[in-house]
Amino acid sequence: xxxxxxxxxxxxxxAVASGFMVIAARNPVTSVLFLILAFVNAAGLFVxxxxxxxxxxxxxxxxxxxAVLFLFVVMMLDVDFAAxxxxxxxxxxxxxxIGAVFLIELLLVVGTWTLDPGLVxxxxxxxxxxxxxxxxxxxxxxxxxxxxxxFQIAGLILLVAMIxxxxxxxxxxxxxxxxNISVQNARTQAMAVDTIKVPSxxxxxx
Amino acid sequence: MTPIQSVLPAITPVLPEIVLxxxxxxxxxxxxxxxxxxxxxxxxxxxxxxxxxxxxxVSQTGTVTTLNGxxxxxxxxxxxxxxxxxxxxxxxxxxxxxxxxxxxxxxxxPILIVLCTIGMMVMASANDLISLYLGxxxxxxxxxxxxxxxxxxxxxxxxxxxxxxxxxxxxGMLLYGSSLVYGFTGTVSFPGIVTALNGPASFGLxxxxxxVAAGVAFKLAAVPFHMWTPDVYEGSPTxxxxxxxxxxxxxxxxxxxxxxxxxxxxxxAVWQQIIVFVSIASMALGSFAAIGxxxxxxxxAYSSIGNVGYALxxxxxxxxxxxxxxxxxxxxxxxxxxGAFAVLLSxxxxxxxxxxxxxxxxxxxxxxxxxxSLAAMMFSLAGIPPLAGxxxxxxxxxxxxxxDLVTLAVIGVVTSVVGAFYYLRLVKVMYFDEPKAPYERxxxxxxxxxAASSVVVVLFFLIPAPLVAAAGSAAKSLF
Numbered sequence: 001x002x003x004x005x006x007x008x009x010x011x012x013x014x015a016v017a018s019g020f021m022v023i024a025a026r027n028p029v030t031s032v033l034f035l036i037l038a039f040v041n042a043a044g045l046f047v048x049x050x051x052x053x054x055x056x057x058x059x060x061x062x063x064x065x066x067a068v069l070f071l072f073v074v075m076m077l078d079v080d081f082a083a084x085x086x087x088x089x090x091x092x093x094x095x096x097x098i099g100a101v102f103l104i105e106l107l108l109v110v111g112t113w114t115l116d117p118g119l120v121x122x123x124x125x126x127x128x129x130x131x132x133x134x135x136x137x138x139x140x141x142x143x144x145x146x147x148x149x150x151f152q153i154a155g156l157i158l159l160v161a162m163i164x165x166x167x168x169x170x171x172x173x174x175x176x177x178x179x180n181i182s183v184q185n186a187r188t189q190a191m192a193v194d195t196i197k198v199p200s201x202x203x204x205x206x
Numbered sequence: 207m208t209p210i211q212s213v214l215p216a217i218t219p220v221l222p223e224i225v226l227x228x229x230x231x232x233x234x235x236x237x238x239x240x241x242x243x244x245x246x247x248x249x250x251x252x253x254x255x256x257x258x259x260x261x262x263x264v265s266q267t268g269t270v271t272t273l274n275g276x277x278x279x280x281x282x283x284x285x286x287x288x289x290x291x292x293x294x295x296x297x298x299x300x301x302x303x304x305x306x307x308x309x310x311x312x313x314x315x316p317i318l319i320v321l322c323t324i325g326m327m328v329m330a331s332a333n334d335l336i337s338l339y340l341g342x343x344x345x346x347x348x349x350x351x352x353x354x355x356x357x358x359x360x361x362x363x364x365x366x367x368x369x370x371x372x373x374x375x376x377x378g379m380l381l382y383g384s385s386l387v388y389g390f391t392g393t394v395s396f397p398g399i400v401t402a403l404n405g406p407a408s409f410g411l412x413x414x415x416x417x418v419a420a421g422v423a424f425k426l427a428a429v430p431f432h433m434w435t436p437d438v439y440e441g442s443p444t445x446x447x448x449x450x451x452x453x454x455x456x457x458x459x460x461x462x463x464x465x466x467x468x469x470x471x472x473x474x475a476v477w478q479q480i481i482v483f484v485s486i487a488s489m490a491l492g493s494f495a496a497i498g499x500x501x502x503x504x505x506x507a508y509s510s511i512g513n514v515g516y517a518l519x520x521x522x523x524x525x526x527x528x529x530x531x532x533x534x535x536x537x538x539x540x541x542x543x544x545g546a547f548a549v550l551l552s553x554x555x556x557x558x559x560x561x562x563x564x565x566x567x568x569x570x571x572x573x574x575x576x577x578x579s580l581a582a583m584m585f586s587l588a589g590i591p592p593l594a595g596x597x598x599x600x601x602x603x604x605x606x607x608x609x610d611l612v613t614l615a616v617i618g619v620v621t622s623v624v625g626a627f628y629y630l631r632l633v634k635v636m637y638f639d640e641p642k643a644p645y646e647r648x649x650x651x652x653x654x655x656x657a658a659s660s661v662v663v664v665l666f667f668l669i670p671a672p673l674v675a676a677a678g679s680a681a682k683s684l685f
Contacts, residue, residue, distance in 0.1 A: 148215070148273070149215075149220075149274070149337065150336055150337065152227075153325075153337070156227060156321060156324060156344055157340065157343055159230075160344060160347045163314055164347065164348070167314045167351055167357075168366075
């Protein structure tokens, strides 16, 4: 057994096991953490296949953004997961049936799957340019040349999303004290400190 | 390495889009720097930008494909872009007064309209599935936000949310269909799909076309994907409704024609029945469901559903004449819709907008010109000669009859008779019912839009030649 195969079984086994733990864990925060572990293992599988760009994107997007978002939601919304699980045994027959049907379908699809032998021999990213390029380089070469139009429109879409989020949620609340640095810096001793001569036994007007 | 000249694509055909994008970015910066005080200047800036781009678009000639085949600038794209720009500019004119009175005049609104316009122009110029989808998404995302622009109003936020959820669903369907088309043809570019399709369409491809048609029908608000339209039209701020009924319709129609005529011209039999069904269902629902409506915005929503049905007759014909009919129909529809909404936006008394049919009663005695214009729009929408709406319907029906779709044309005529009932009821209410208290002065923006669209609708029959010629050359460029 080669090292690559060993790593494959390690990553694949861990991915399946943590996937199971996502639905089995009692604490939702633990579930999300197992989900992150599953993503990281899937990224490991991508690295083994030579798709290092996809692996890093998986970490950045799914672990960095999506899973953290889940974690925020789970922690901020007080969802009672114990109550959600209440009818588990009651719904098991129906759920199990749907799961079984789905599993059989998947097995049928995967079982009858045939790949074009040409595809197996020439991984996409490297064949296109003839030279030995990494995936990232190959993507970079087309992203700003062949696909510059799509790239720029995608940028505009993100701009719209940003403006939209601000338009719909940002409010100027009255009565909020904000820090004004220029005012703070412009304060002099005379503005900040008042020296009063207090006569004995008379006090001061505040 | 290849020299840089061969890598850089030709960007002159894309100049209108680039100008709009750079302008939008500058307006964002200006607005962010000046804060809320900049609402007035961003409005003017956006209006100027749209008008300038309109002249840029009109001044272009010829048919060019650039940006690695993703972008096509042909007469069809130019006509549709010109319509889109007119619709957006008119919306900005209509919006100012309303937004000020509702105290929601924020500088982001014209910027979102400009960004939405870029998306629509990308759709009109799309020459492959990716640019089509990206343009659609840019347009839709901006549209969701402006539907919910009155964020303290329950109806407006509801409209935004509904539009967003259903719009995301339809984008998903369109994407799924696109992926099937890509899977069964091996390319995303429309000319590539045409060359890949020799022989009868495979089952997977048919499935892909059906899903693409479903996504497209949603964006057009055609039956059976129309459910969102009345709610979104009623809930959104009225100028936004005017926008939804005008410019995005042009873009959606341009996209529909591009997909079906541009990518699947050789498998007409597959999609023609879908379009015929959608067209009949839209016309029928547009006329029958509108009869019971008292709210003018919902009425316009059903009217727009029906009008999409009529325009689709031209596409169902699948011929050059049919597409010419579609283009003419869209031009006249744009004028009628903008005119009707300009009247709707003038019905204001003491900072309250009026939106039901009864609020129009006796308008002819309090505001004779307003009533006359709205009556002209309604007669035109009902298709009564010599107003423009008659010619719009005439060209699509003629194309349908030439393409042996006589049944479709007959159903179109029947539903337009039914539709005439509710259009003419408005005229009756305005001219024969007892007048109510007069409304406030018409806002200047609405007055300009109303005057322009009235002139187009009433006087179209005198000089139809330029429009018919432009539509003819637009249709010619697709075949």
